[in-house]
Amino acid sequence: MTSNCLMCDLENADDAKVVFRDDLWAAEIVPGYEVPGWFFLRARRHADRITGLNDAELDTFGHRARNMVAAVTQATNAEATYMLMFGEKYTHFHVLITARGAQVPPDRRAGDILKLRLEQSDPARAMELLPAVRSTYADATSGSRSASAATVGRS
DSSP: OOTTOHHHHGGGSOGGGEEEEOSSEEEEOOTTOOOTTEEEEEESSOOBTGGGOOHHHHHHHHHHHHHHHHHHHHHHTOSEEEEEOOOSSOOBOEEEEEEEOTTSOGGGSGGGGGGHHHHSOOHHHHHHHHHHHHHHHHHHHTTSGGGTTOBSSOO
16 A cells, blocks of 8 residues: 555445455445446556556456446446546556446536536435445356456455
8 A cells, every 4th residue: 555545545445335345456436436326446456557557457457347337337227338547646556437327418428527526426326326336246247257356345
């Protein structure tokens, strides 16, 4: 862990906000990004950007990302689900997975969806969606070779 790193600080996040944690990856609702259907998928180890991931993290990232996008899409009935990666404000490797429903106007789609961070923050509604995403994620990982280490809550 690195001091003053939001992604590292999430290791101490309330289990109630966690979709899953395994040895390498975690997905959770993040303070300040509590828009319903928004989750961060992050490396548990502090790795700067995608270039800082080790081979084990690189080998498993695609599976975790696919399963999280599938879970968010299914649990929210999203017309589209985005996976955004910048690595500028927070260099610790993570992606923001965002559900985009039919109610999102055209001027808030694609990259402009980030404007919803302030406009549609709703921590209570975000938490209401979490059990469905957690359950759907668990279903998506059952039987897959990448699921053997995945758990809900703390490892």
